[in-house]
Amino acid sequence: MTDGHYSISSFPSMSTTPSIDQLKRAITISEQIQKLESELASILGASVKVSAPAKVAAVAVKTGRKKRGLSAEGRARIAAAQKARWAKVKGTTAAAAPAAAPKAGKRKKGKRNLSPEARARIVAAVKRRWAKVKKAK
Incomplete structure (x- = not known):
């Protein structure tokens, strides 16, 4: 085998002319x-x-399940979302994909942030946990 290609010589049972058997x-x-x-x-x-x-x-086509389709609205939502992703990657504005804007009834969830107090509680708990581990050694 050279460069991912097989030659006849790499298969010992195969020769250039088949035998009678x-x-x-x-x-x-x-x-x-x-x-x-x-x-x-x-x-x-x-x-x-x-x-x-x-x-x-x-026969498989006749007896198989019915192929599911996608509504035009569903395809439009997918296309708009993909255009928005590409716009984000390319650094252009998302004005090219106006359909990607959320509908009036739906609110887009933003990034969730921890309050400083919650973060301090978590940090304190981690420090206590590591202190306990070090003390056990």
């Missing part, structure tokens, strides 16, 4: 495939010869 095995496999395709056609009731993967795919 390999050819016989290939013919046997080909006949089995043809037999299975005809059996599949009789099961599916198809009179037109179609390859097995296409028939299985057609």
Whole structure:
């Protein structure tokens, strides 16, 4: 193998010309495939010869769940949000995405800040915890 590519010589069982046994095995496999395709056609009731993967795919589409869609409004919200993200990354104004503005009924949650008192309580608790750990040593 060189640079991610395989050569024939990297596979010891493969030579440039197949042996007689390999050819016989290939013919046997080909006949089995043809037999299975005809059996599949009789099961599916198809009179037109179609390859097995296409028939299985057609059956899977018919029996599978219905594909869910996205409303135009949902797509517009996603597009506006993506435009706003790109505007933020590029450093341009978000005026290019006016639909990204929050609706009147919804309030955007801002960043939550700790009050100085709450921060002081947390710092004191951490210091007590570390003092306890150091004392235990």
